[in-house]
Amino acid sequence: MKIFLCLLMSMFFCTCLQSGVVFAEIVTGQAYIENGNIGKANADARKNAMRAYVEEKLGVQVKSTTEVVNNMLIRDSIVARSNGYLLVKKVVSEKILGEIYQVTLDLEASNDLINSIAKEVTAQLQAIDEDSSRNGVHVAIVDEDTKNTALWNSYFTGMLKEAGFRAEINDDVVLYLAQNINNSNDLKMNTEIRRLGRIGDRGSANAIIRGRVGLARKAEKITAHSYKAVAQVNCELIGYDNNTVDVAAGYYYYVAESAEQAEQMAKEVALRTAAEQLSGQALKTHQLEYRGGVHNIKVTLCFRGLNNKASQRALIVDALNGLNCRIIRSGFLPDNTLQLFVHADAYNNVEELKEAVLQQLRSSFPEMIDVIDPSQVGSTKLNFALWGA
Known part of the structure; x- marks a missing residue:
């Protein structure tokens, strides 16, 4: 009988390996109950449990920022599509511990499916890099903890690529932001960012996302095995060739078993x-990709040295109308x-x-x-002088 059971277990083990099934594991996730919202805390705790499970399954020895970021993007894709890739066999327990919601799940996944989505994400990123027809966006993110800056720029760039944009890091703007991380004059900074973006090799980019991330509150111990951290993010989408600025900002909580993990993951979620x-906003406003021939270039033109305002203004207006420029005001x-x-x-850009x-x-x-x-370097103004005036 014992021999029969051993043979049966061996056959089951081999079948599991061939089918790519990962044995189920018990995983616990935690989340902060923000403003008494139990439903959101429940969903966040489940995602955190799934995130931890997938990270363990992906747990290869990474040697570079690129490998780290690829694993983060693969993990995000799997968790976002969890219904197809992760099986919740059982909810082992759910409980509220003060301001923390904790859920323990019995999870199972397929190695084959995880490997499949890993290949899919890698291929998608490569295809976007090679697609020269897409307009793009620059990225410049800084963290008060400078050792994270390279990681966050690569991660943000990867997420934009997954959304369908060509994206690359603008090192000049990253350096400028790092040197001015405590500067609160956003108008002046955005003007300088436009200037830096234009003088370098823009490639296909006609906008930049610049951002800051940091801790609004360092991790604090709230239960025997729980630390809570709060991250603050402020990112702006700045058009190189228009005056539009879109903003994404807010505070984000994360609960983890260690202070370091809580702080790092709070920034990542932010x-x-x-x-x-x-x-999403970029696709809506056509700042990054022009869809259906719709462009969004609005610019101020200044003409100096006029000695006959009425007749010369008429010549300039006629010329601009002939160039398919719609005059909004003058x-x-x-x-x-x-x-x-x-x-x-x-026109594709202001230089054109x-x-x-x-x-x-x-x-x-x-x-x-x-x-x-x-005084206007970096702003969306074109200045002309008549007769060299």
């Missing part, structure tokens, strides 16, 4: 949420500079528009030049 919000400044705010949806304006108007103003106003 950045993941910001990436989801901003990528007027003269005290120094007789003609200023026009236009919607130029026929500038060249078109110069070419169109030089028949009427042969000596017209474009000029750089140091």
Whole structure:
């Protein structure tokens, strides 16, 4: 009888290996009950249990930031589609411990399915990198804990790629943000970020997401095996060729068995949420990808040196209408500079528009030049001077 049972167990073990089934495991997840919302805490605790389970299954020895980030993205994809990849065999227990919701699950997954989605995510990221037809976005994220900066930039970039964008890290902006991490003048910073984005090799990018992440509250012990941390994130999607800025900001809690894990995961959840919000907003506002020929370039054009305001304004307006620029408003400044705010949806970027304006108007103003106003560097203004004035 014992021999028969041993043979039976051996056959079952071999069958499991061949089918790729991972033996079920008991995993506990925890979440903070924010504003008394039990339902959200329950869902968060389940996700945290699944996240821990998948991380254990993916647990290869990683040697680089790229490998770490790929595992994070694979884990996120599996948890997001948990119905197809993870089986909750049983809810072992659910309980409330003060301000913590704790759930223990009996989980099972297929090695084959996990390996399949790992290959799928890797192939998707590679395909987007090779797709030259997509417009893109730059990324610049800083953390008060500088050792995390490289990780967060790579992670955020990967999430944008999964959302369908070409994305790359702008190292110049990362350095600028790191040097000005305590600067609260967002208007001045955004102007400088636009300037830095334009002077470098933009590639396909016509926008940048810049962000800061840090701890709003360091981890504190709240039960015998629970630490709670609160992260704060502030990310902005800044168009290089328009004045639009979209914001994703907020506070995010995480509960874990160690203080270090609670702090790290709180930041990760904060950045993941910001990436989801901003990528969705980008698709809606066409800031990153122009869909159906819709462009979103709005820019101010300034013409200096006019000596006959009425007739010269008429020439400039006719020229802009001929360039398919819709004039939203216009007027003269005290120094007789003609200023026009236009919607130029026929152009890919402001540089292309500038060249078109110069070419169109030089028949009427042969000596017209474009000029750089140091006070407006990085802003969405094009400055021109007539007869070299």
